[in-house]
Amino acid sequence: MEEQLTQRSATGRRGRLWLVIALLIVAGIVAQGIWSRHAEHAELQRDAAEHGMLTVEVIKPTQMKPTQDLLLAGDIRAFSDAPIFARTSGYLKRWTVDIGSKVKKGQLLAEIDAPEINDQLRQARADAQTARANYLLARSTAERWAQMAKNNSVSRQETDEKNGDMLAKEASLNAAQANVSRLEQLVSFQKIYAPFDGVVTARNTDVGQLIDAGSGAAGRELFHVQDATTLRVFVDVPQTYARMVTVGMPAELLLNEDRNRKFEGVTVRTAGAVDPTARTMRVEVDVKNPTGELLAGAYAQVRFHLTSATASYTLPGNALLFRPDGVHAASVDANNRVKLLPITLGTDYGTRVSIVSGLKGDERVIVNPPDSIVDGATVRIGQAHVKKSGQAS
Numbered sequence: 001m002e003e004q005l006t007q008r009s010a011t012g013r014r015g016r017l018w019l020v021i022a023l024l025i026v027a028g029i030v031a032q033g034i035w036s037r038h039a040e041h042a043e044l045q046r047d048a049a050e051h052g053m054l055t056v057e058v059i060k061p062t063q064m065k066p067t068q069d070l071l072l073a074g075d076i077r078a079f080s081d082a083p084i085f086a087r088t089s090g091y092l093k094r095w096t097v098d099i100g101s102k103v104k105k106g107q108l109l110a111e112i113d114a115p116e117i118n119d120q121l122r123q124a125r126a127d128a129q130t131a132r133a134n135y136l137l138a139r140s141t142a143e144r145w146a147q148m149a150k151n152n153s154v155s156r157q158e159t160d161e162k163n164g165d166m167l168a169k170e171a172s173l174n175a176a177q178a179n180v181s182r183l184e185q186l187v188s189f190q191k192i193y194a195p196f197d198g199v200v201t202a203r204n205t206d207v208g209q210l211i212d213a214g215s216g217a218a219g220r221e222l223f224h225v226q227d228a229t230t231l232r233v234f235v236d237v238p239q240t241y242a243r244m245v246t247v248g249m250p251a252e253l254l255l256n257e258d259r260n261r262k263f264e265g266v267t268v269r270t271a272g273a274v275d276p277t278a279r280t281m282r283v284e285v286d287v288k289n290p291t292g293e294l295l296a297g298a299y300a301q302v303r304f305h306l307t308s309a310t311a312s313y314t315l316p317g318n319a320l321l322f323r324p325d326g327v328h329a330a331s332v333d334a335n336n337r338v339k340l341l342p343i344t345l346g347t348d349y350g351t352r353v354s355i356v357s358g359l360k361g362d363e364r365v366i367v368n369p370p371d372s373i374v375d376g377a378t379v380r381i382g383q384a385h386v387k388k389s390g391q392a393s
Helices: 002-052 115-150 156-188 239-244 385-393
Strands: 054-059 067-084 090-095 110-112 191-193 198-203 223-240 250-255 258-270 280-288 299-307 314-317 319-323 327-333 338-342 344-347 353-356 365-367 379-381
Touching: 054 327, 067 250, 067 280, 090 115, 115 156, 223 299, 239 280, 239 299, 239 344, 250 280, 327 365
Parallel strands: 054 379
Antiparallel strands: 054 365, 067 223, 067 299, 090 110, 110 191, 198 223, 223 280, 250 258, 250 299, 258 280, 314 353, 319 327, 327 338, 344 353
């Protein structure tokens, strides 16, 4: 009996042992499944985070040279330029110069025949003589009446009348003399003279043509004279460089038809204000032209050598972010986080744009940043482009 109880006890212990072993095996299998699932989930999270992080390419700003060349379009004009109109009406009697003629100041250009003005002048001189005779008679009469008034031979009223008549005759004489002077000037205007030394660039009249005085709708330009020994070259400087162009600064004039030739000039005056429409400042550069090699009215380019006191940088156009609050550059800090930098743009050079302020030069600027990029976002820098950015910097 005892042996049976012993066998049953041993059998129970073995059964319980196997049950514990089975439970442990099942628990191990369950734990292994849970752990593998957790590891897979963690790996998936790492992969999602890795693939969800934005990969960017960065470059460094390119520092511009402190001295740079500014090339702008220029309008060449003669230093003195005058259209010549007639001051009196008549028929052209003769002309003495033609297109291309060099003239001196005061040289006769043409003569107008106006006989009616000569007749008016003769009549005015005769009227002036009559007025003078009337004035002299009135003056002597007034003087005699003044002497008689001292002896009370005539009344004071009559004496005042004689003095008033003398003053009226004097005024008539002055008017007649003024009319004579006016007509003498009209007669002198029958001869047209050059106002300054120069070259005749146009002749728009011929012998026998009717000439109307004035420069309005009735009158027309007879000659055009230019003095091109010194040329005025007008340039519109953008607002960004307006303060850097000063009076006395040298400049170079370049012609499109001969790019190898350079003509020296000097900045003589600036407008001192920026045009509110074009945002440019008008600058005048004078260029000596003693041989007449340069032609007034031609198109040219003017080069200024500018020196900037502050460092300036350039970025490609695809590195700029245009936001409602202004233009920004997206940079990457040491922790690979995005930092949006507000910048001020300067001159647009086509593929690159100068940055006036907002950069220090050591930033890593993102190229082609997405519009959805935000400040503080974590990004990954593409390894392939790190080398390119290092070479570019």
